[in-house]
Amino acid sequence: QVQLQESGPGLVKPSETLSLTCAVSGYSISSGYYWGWIRQPPGKGLEWIGSIYHSGSTYYNPSLKSRVTISVDTSKNQFSLKLSSVTAADTAVYYCARESGAAAGTNYMDVWGKGTTVTVSS
Amino acid sequence: SYVLTQPPSVSVAPGKTARITCGGNNIGSKSVHWYQQKPGQAPVLVIYYDSDRPSGIPERFSGSNSGNTATLTISRVEAGDEADYYCQVWDSSSDHPGVVFGGGTKLTVL
Numbered sequence: 001q002v003q004l005q006e007s008g009p010g011l012v013k014p015s016e017t018l019s020l021t022c023a024v025s026g027y028s029i030s031s032g033y034y035w036g037w038i039r040q041p042p043g044k045g046l047e048w049i050g051s052i053y054h055s056g057s058t059y060y061n062p063s064l065k066s067r068v069t070i071s072v073d074t075s076k077n078q079f080s081l082k083l084s085s086v087t088a089a090d091t092a093v094y095y096c097a098r099e100s101g102a103a104a105g106t107n108y109m110d111v112w113g114k115g116t117t118v119t120v121s122s
Numbered sequence: 123s124y125v126l127t128q129p130p131s132v133s134v135a136p137g138k139t140a141r142i143t144c145g146g147n148n149i150g151s152k153s154v155h156w157y158q159q160k161p162g163q164a165p166v167l168v169i170y171y172d173s174d175r176p177s178g179i180p181e182r183f184s185g186s187n188s189g190n191t192a193t194l195t196i197s198r199v200e201a202g203d204e205a206d207y208y209c210q211v212w213d214s215s216s217d218h219p220g221v222v223f224g225g226g227t228k229l230t231v232l
Contacts, residue, residue: 038221038223045206045208045223045224045225045226046157046159046208046210046223046226047223048220048221048223050220051221059218059219059220059221060218061220061221095164095165099221100170101212104214105153105214105219106153106171106212107212107221108153108155108170108171108210109155109157109165109167109210110170110176112164112166113164114164
């Protein structure tokens, strides 16, 4: 059974960099799939941040692209998110997820982590 | 960028049928996926590829997709179906391909 677990600081100061890690168990990242990050501000909907393939190729949300870096560490079976120059608007629950899809352009998230709350405040 | 439009809320009596729509330009040409999210929980995939159900999802959940509208249908609605529902596609039509979510629909069971 595939499980994902987010970890990282729950409080980040404005202008600093938010860093989160998603540990994957029950499946080897190097075997395939895209792996993604999604966030949800308080009381709002889901926002896709970006995705990474096990080989390292990435897709980013254009609205966040200039501040986002997603990387993968196959030796630790985990992938990570860095979001720079954060503001209060980046306060959200951050989820990691596995993306499945039989063909290019059909990705969906079939396994989700429980989410971690990140607050941006001084 | 591609936009998915959902009604903010839908209300239905127990035992009746709920239909939640997801509008997008020629969405019928894309694969649509649906998620259920209950308060304080992570989203759960309930429909993928327009109408396929993951294992463990009741047959009461079904989906369709044609033209400019995709629809999630929940038959014989139960109190436990009360949740937020999100549609999602992969947009490959722009210079920046990626995942797109609808704004979400809150399903209230009366």
